Every structure is written in structure tokens, then in C-alpha cells.
Amino acid sequence: MEAIKEAKKVSASQEVPVGAIIVCEGRIIARAHNQVEQLRDATAHAEILAITQASSYLSDWRLKGCSLFVTVEPCLMCTGALKLSRIRHIYFGAYDSKEGALISLPHPSFKFKVEGGILKEDCAALLKEFFLKLRKKSC
Numbered sequence: 001m002e003a004i005k006e007a008k009k010v011s012a013s014q015e016v017p018v019g020a021i022i023v024c025e026g027r028i029i030a031r032a033h034n035q036v037e038q039l040r041d042a043t044a045h046a047e048i049l050a051i052t053q054a055s056s057y058l059s060d061w062r063l064k065g066c067s068l069f070v071t072v073e074p075c076l077m078c079t080g081a082l083k084l085s086r087i088r089h090i091y092f093g094a095y096d097s098k099e100g101a102l103i104s105l106p107h108p109s110f111k112f113k114v115e116g117g118i119l120k121e122d123c124a125a126l127l128k129e130f131f132l133k134l135r136k137k138s139c
Contacts, residue, residue, distance in 0.1 A: 001119070002019075002021045002028060002031065002069065003019040003020055003021050003069045003070055003071050003093070004019060004071055004093070004119065004122055004123065004126070005019065006019025006020065006021065006031050006032060006033040006046065006071075007019030007033055007046075007071045007123070007126050008126070009033050010033050010034060013037065013038065014037045014134075015033065015034040015035065015036060015037050015038065016034050016036070016127070016130060017033070017034070017071070017126040017127065017129075017130050018033065018034045018045065018046045018047075018070065018071050018072050019031075019032070019033045019046055019070070019071050020032050020033070020046035020047045020049075020050040020068060020069065020070040020071070021050065021068075021069050021070075022050050022051070022053070022054040022063065022066050022067070022068050022069075022087075023066065023067045023069065024054070024058070024063070024065055024066045024067075025065065029053070029054050029057045029058065029066070030049075030050040030051070030052075030053035030054035030057060031050065031053070032046045032047075032049035032050040032053060033046050033049075034046050035049060043077065045074075045075065045077065045078050046070060046071075047068065047070055047074050047078035047081065047082065048077070048078060048081055050068065050070075051063065051081055051082070051085050051087075054066060054085075055085070061084075061085060062085065062086045063085045063086055063087045064086045064087075064088065066087050066089075067087070067088075067089035067090070067091065068082060068087050068089070068090045068091070069091045069092075069118075070090070070091070070092045070093070071092070071093045071094060071123040071126065072092060072093060072094045072096050072100070072123060072127065073092045073094065073095050073096040073099075073100030073101070073102050073103060073116060074090070074092065074100065074101060074102060075096070075099045075100065075101055076099075076101040078101075079101040079102055082112065083112075087112070088112060088113055089112070089113045089114075090102060090112045090113070090114050090115075091114075091115045091116075091118050092114075092115075092116050092117075092118065092123075093116075093117070093118050093119050093120050093122065093123025093124070094120050094123040094124040094127060095116055095117065095120065102114050102116065103116050
């Protein structure tokens, strides 16, 4: 639910509504949402920003005892960063058959414990609403 709150923070902007939180020992240590358009940075995905915050909080790039909760299945870039950060548990909402890299495009070196489809209707609704508005603006 906290990741959905993060995703909703971008509802009035041009950002794709993706939110992420990182939890360590039962505490939220990082929360982020997409900022690609705002920062004009293709790497400013919610997961990447959350990894950076969590690493800063822990003063360590290794996030071994941490779990990521994100509203959409992470893309290949984010999945690679999650692998390198040593996160082992990833929970996501909506599946992404086009860009997702955990379930939709699995890789043998990704050894995450993954659970997808958590609140998937709510997470998918955020994306559908965003892209519907985007299409209406472009007409």
C-alpha cells in the first residue's frame, strides 16, 4: 500500500506512476517514485532511486536484509540494479509483459525471491488511468 501511495504522488505530472519502497527489519528505509521526466534522466526509475536512498541510509551498497515493494514488475535495468544491490525479496503489483524482467523475462542469474500480483488490480489501474489520460492529450 505504501508503494501505491508513492506512485500516486506523480498523478499530476507526466511521470509513469510507479512507486517503490524498501523495507529493512520491518522499517521503511527508502521510498521513491518515478522521476524520469522531472530529472530528465532515463535511470530515475522508482526502484533505482529507492536503492540509492536505502544504500545511503544503511551506509552500504549491499541491501542483503532488505525487501523491495514496487507497484509494477521491474524492468531489466532495475532488475540488474536490484541484483547488484543484493536484495533478495521483491514484491510487485502489476505484471509488465512488455518491459518486465522478473517474471515476463526471467534470467537464470536473477536469484530473487519474487512474489508478483500483489494488489495488481490497484497497481494496474494507476497505469491504465495514466496512459488513458496521455492518449487523450495527444489526440
